[in-house]
Amino acid sequence: xxxxxxxxxxxxxxxxxxxxxxxxxxxxxxxxxxxLLKWFQLYPEFLSNPFYIAGxxxxxxxxxxxxxxVVKGIQGRAKPTINFKGYMVGNGxxxxxxxxxxxxxxAHGMGLISEEIxxxxxxxxxxxxxxxxEGKCESALGKIDSLISExxxxxxxxxxxxxxxxxxxxxxxxxxxxxxxxxxxxNKPFPVRTRMLGRAWPLRAPVKAGRVPLWQEVASGVPCxxxxxxxxxxxxxxxxxxxxxxxxxxxxxxxxxxxxxxxxFSGDHDMCVPYTGxxxxxxxxxxxxxxxxxxWFTNEQVSGYTxxxxxxxxxxxxxxxxxxxxxxxxxxxxxxxxxWLNGSKL
Amino acid sequence: xxxxxxxxxxxxxxxxxxxxxxxxxxxxxxxxxxxLLKWFQLYPEFLSNPFYIAGxxxxxxxxxxxxxxVVKGIQGRAKPTINFKGYMVGNGxxxxxxxxxxxxxxAHGMGLISEEIxxxxxxxxxxxxxxxxEGKCESALGKIDSLISExxxxxxxxxxxxxxxxxxxxxxxxxxxxxxxxxxxxNKPFPVRTRMLGRAWPLRAPVKAGRVPLWQEVASGVPCxxxxxxxxxxxxxxxxxxxxxxxxxxxxxxxxxxxxxxxxFSGDHDMCVPYTGxxxxxxxxxxxxxxxxxxWFTNEQVSGYTxxxxxxxxxxxxxxxxxxxxxxxxxxxxxxxxxWLNGSKL
Numbered sequence: 024x025x026x027x028x029x030x031x032x033x034x035x036x037x038x039x040x041x042x043x044x045x046x047x048x049x050x051x052x053x054x055x056x057x058x059l060l061k062w063f064q065l066y067p068e069f070l071s072n073p074f075y076i077a078g079x080x081x082x083x084x085x086x087x088x089x090x091x092x093v094v095k096g097i098q099g100r101a102k103p104t105i106n107f108k109g110y111m112v113g114n115g116x117x118x119x120x121x122x123x124x125x126x127x128x129x130a131h132g133m134g135l136i137s138e139e140i141x142x143x144x145x146x147x148x149x150x151x152x153x154x155x156x157e158g159k160c161e162s163a164l165g166k167i168d169s170l171i172s173e174x175x176x177x178x179x180x181x182x183x184x185x186x187x188x189x190x191x192x193x194x195x196x197x198x199x200x201x202x203x204x205x206x207x208x209x210n211k212p213f214p215v216r217t218r219m220l221g222r223a224w225p226l227r228a229p230v231k232a233g234r235v236p237l238w239q240e241v242a243s244g245v246p247c248x249x250x251x252x253x254x255x256x257x258x259x260x261x262x263x264x265x266x267x268x269x270x271x272x273x274x275x276x277x278x279x280x281x282x283x284x285x286x287x288f289s290g291d292h293d294m295c296v297p298y299t300g301x302x303x304x305x306x307x308x309x310x311x312x313x314x315x316x317x318x319w320f321t322n323e324q325v326s327g328y329t330x331x332x333x334x335x336x337x338x339x340x341x342x343x344x345x346x347x348x349x350x351x352x353x354x355x356x357x358x359x360x361x362x363w364l365n366g367s368k369l
Numbered sequence: 370x371x372x373x374x375x376x377x378x379x380x381x382x383x384x385x386x387x388x389x390x391x392x393x394x395x396x397x398x399x400x401x402x403x404x405l406l407k408w409f410q411l412y413p414e415f416l417s418n419p420f421y422i423a424g425x426x427x428x429x430x431x432x433x434x435x436x437x438x439v440v441k442g443i444q445g446r447a448k449p450t451i452n453f454k455g456y457m458v459g460n461g462x463x464x465x466x467x468x469x470x471x472x473x474x475x476a477h478g479m480g481l482i483s484e485e486i487x488x489x490x491x492x493x494x495x496x497x498x499x500x501x502x503e504g505k506c507e508s509a510l511g512k513i514d515s516l517i518s519e520x521x522x523x524x525x526x527x528x529x530x531x532x533x534x535x536x537x538x539x540x541x542x543x544x545x546x547x548x549x550x551x552x553x554x555x556n557k558p559f560p561v562r563t564r565m566l567g568r569a570w571p572l573r574a575p576v577k578a579g580r581v582p583l584w585q586e587v588a589s590g591v592p593c594x595x596x597x598x599x600x601x602x603x604x605x606x607x608x609x610x611x612x613x614x615x616x617x618x619x620x621x622x623x624x625x626x627x628x629x630x631x632x633x634f635s636g637d638h639d640m641c642v643p644y645t646g647x648x649x650x651x652x653x654x655x656x657x658x659x660x661x662x663x664x665w666f667t668n669e670q671v672s673g674y675t676x677x678x679x680x681x682x683x684x685x686x687x688x689x690x691x692x693x694x695x696x697x698x699x700x701x702x703x704x705x706x707x708x709w710l711n712g713s714k715l
Contacts, residue, residue: 132478134637134644134686137662137676139652173664173671180526180689182670291480298480306485316483318519324528325519330483340480343526 025062028255029055029085032262037252044261048268052088056096059089063103073108075364079347080296083115084266087274094278109284109335111363114296114346117304118270123153125300127167132299133179133292135171176294178345272304275336279310284335286363290344290351291327298340305330305338319359319369326355329369339369371408374601375401375431378608383598390607394614398434402442405435409449419454421710425693426642429461430612433620440624455630455681457709460642460692463650464616469499471646473513478645479525479638481517522641524691618650621682625656630681632709636690636697637673644686651676651684665705665715672701675715685715 028034030051032044046054063070076093078086090110097104116122127148131141144152144167148160155161175183268274279285287305289298314331319339329339341348341355349356359369374380376397378390392400409416422439424432439453462468473494477487490498490513494506501507521529614620625631633651635644660677665685675685687694687701695702705715 128478132474132480134478134648134688135674137652137674138645138648140662170662170664170674173666299484302480302484306483316486316516318516320519328481328483328516342480 027055027058029058030262030264033259034255035252045263045265047265048084048088051085052092052268055085055089056092059093059105060096060101060103063105067103070103070106072106073364074106075109075111076107077111077113079113079115081116083112083117083296084268084271086110086112086115087271087278088268090278090283091274094281094283107283109286110278111286111288111360113288113348114290114293114298115287115301116271116296117275117301118272120153120270121272121304121307122296122300124150125297125303126294127152127164129294129297129299130167130171135174135179136167140166140170171294174294175345177347178290178351179292179294180343181345272308276308279308279334279336282335284337284363286337286339286359288337288339288341288348288359290346290348291340291342292344293346295346302338302340305332305336308332308336310334310336314368321355321358326352326358331368337363337369373401373404375404376608376610379605380601381598391609391611393611394430394434397431398438398614401431401435402438405439405451406442406447406449409451413449416449416452418452419710420452421455421457422453423457423459425459425461427462429458429463429642430614430617432456432458432461433617433624434614436624436629437620440627440629453629455632456624457632457634457706459634459694460636460639460644461633461647462617462642463621463647464618466499466616467618467650467653468642468646470496471643471649472640473498473510475640475643475645476513476517481520481525482513486512486516517640520640521691523639523693524636524697525638525640526689527691618654622654625654625680625682628681630683630709632683632685632705634683634685634687634694634705636692636694637686637688638690639692641692648684648686651678651682654678654682656680656682660714667701667704672698672704677714683709683715 028036030036030046031038031054032046038044043050074093076086076090087110090107093105093107097107127136127141127144130136131138136144140163144160144163147157147163148155151160152164155164171179173183175181275285287301289296289301291298310332312330313333314329314337316328316330318325319327319329325342327340327342327344329337331337339359341352341359344351344355362369374382376382376392377384377400378392384390389396420439422432422436433456436453436456439451443450443453473482473487473490476482477484482490486509490506490509493503493509494501497506498510501510517525519529521527621631633647635642635647637644656678658676659679660675660683662674662676664671665673665675671688673686673688673690675683677683685705687698687705690697690701708715
């Protein structure tokens with residue numbers, strides 16, 4: 024599994040040329056494709072493995088655009104030839120209209136707004152919630168916004184910390200395993216498999232056996248870089264990003280019609296990119312249904328619902344999960360990832 | 370707090386006359402009223418306390434019918450005079466049409482059925498899901514039934530045990546406190562307050578200090594009863610029950626218009642008596658809104674939504690709770706019970 028901080032300027036990805044920090048969807052995809060070609064040049068022993076691209080949230084844009092670059096590369100005989108098979112998108116941004124219209128029905132269905140307020144919005148907005156211009160519609164949407172504003176947008180069932188107390192950020196009642204709860208709060212060195220010795224990222228950087236180096240340790244060998252990169256941050260304003268790829272629907276059509284498999288999955292309690300939008304746009308692709316809407320199971324329990332379409336397109340929900348599915352439902356995520364990668368039905 | 374096993378024939382309530390086990394809503398209410406009058410005769414020191422009736426699920430029928438009996442008693446100068454103030458109903462059965470039409474929109478809103486199947490049902494059933502006779506509607510409803518059949522009906526987010534393994538019935542991941550998980554599985558004697566000594570139910574039965582007697586110990590003094598009562602069981606087929614009170618809406622109108630306060634609350638992930646029905650019938654009462662739909666809070670977290678109506682009627686959801694709210698959300702339940710009993714806004 025390759026994890027990539029992308030575009031350059033976020034995480035530990037960087038450019039020596041600051042003009043690269045003015046970027047967008049298309050440049051990010053092209054750069055990531057370049058990264059992949061170089062990575063496979065260095066590690067050709069992995070080229071025969073089936074290759075999948077996966078991501079969540081805004082990676083709803085990164086994944087199909089990068090997939091598109093990879094496919095273009097294969098067709099243009101770029102070397103090495105990546106054995107690309109398909110892609111996975113979780114709670115992914117896709118299309119301004121579909122995603123923009125997803126919130127109101129979601130909030131209604133989850134009981135966050137009343138039937139009456141929903142009807143007001145539906146009647147005055149005529150199903151168009153994303154660029155309302157009519158006064159009564161705007162007023163209904165304003166009411167809805169205020170009703171949901173205190174919720175945790177990434178999981179309506181989880182507490183929201185309102186920046187009030189950092190202690191609350193690790194709730195006793197969380198169902199997550201202890202190792203997950205501790206992520207990001209521990210300084211403990213992570214174990215690294217011995218076979219990765221000398222190969223761990225950053226490239227050819229010295230690695231002490233048994234632990235991943237802190238960036239400072241690696242960078243101490245390359246002093247010209249450390250000041251421009253800085254520490255890994257969750258958020259940065261270093262880059263100026265332009266969403267220049269438009270709707271992803273044409274990308275999905277293009278890729279799936281060429282035989283690349285895709286799974287569009289959604290934690291169904293996420294309010295950031297609600298499942299209602301992903302369900303609607305996958306349906307809108309117009310592909311025939313080959314596996315009708317049905318529950319899928321983990322350990323004999325309903326873990327969500329799925330619908331399978333022609334051209335290897337699968338839509339799936341993960342019941343009770345928020346924006347980042349494996350964080351909320353690790354067991355269920357492993358189950359459907361494994362099955363889908365394996366070519367089995369969910 | 371008085372807990373009542375009702376009607377006679379369930380739990381530890383019994384009758385010496387087996388014909389009493391052919392019963393229904395109206396007889397149950399009349400019997401429970403008789404019980405209350407006798408209880409207050411024995412414990413007149415509690416008569417000055419404000420008295421509320423509360424229950425869940427089918428108590429959506431028991432609570433308003435008993436409230437009605439109590440109010441009739443007060444008006445007919447039955448002695449003693451019960452200081453009745455209002456009632457609480459959680460995920461309560463109310464009305465064949467409202468409750469019968471609640472499941473399909475609930476399943477749709479929670480993402481259990483697809484938009485397409487929902488539209489099929491909506492179009493072919495014309496909003497009438499409870500007594501479908503048209504073929505296409507019946508077929509859509511049949512499809513919906515099969516899609517949700519493997520879920521835990523009392524909380525769509527909780528596992529369902531399918532009767533496969535009793536061990537699974539106590540999930541490690543449950544958010545419930547240990548004391549709740551152990552309920553019904555421990556033989557440990559429960560502490561009883563000393564002031565209850567000699568007063569614990571069954572009436573005047575001998576009680577050892579500090580523990581509730583097992584029924585066998587109590588019954589050993591009254592051997593004629595033990596065989597007819599038997600142990601406390603979750604389910605019994607001893608009684609033949611007839612739902613003879615009809616819709617509860619007229620009861621609610623009658624009680625609230627006479628100044629008795631009512632809160633109709635609903636764990637919003639219950640599929641047995643979904644919140645969609647309770648929201649719809651409370652709205653249908655036609656009372657003016659005095660506290661518009663808004664979130665209510667516990668510990669600065671959104672715990673659900675509430676709408677307040679004229680005549681002391683409150684509707685409230687409890688976010689993420691199943692059929693029996695205090696079991697799933699004890700902290701939130703205590704918060705809204707306390708506030709409502711106190712006459713405060715939720």
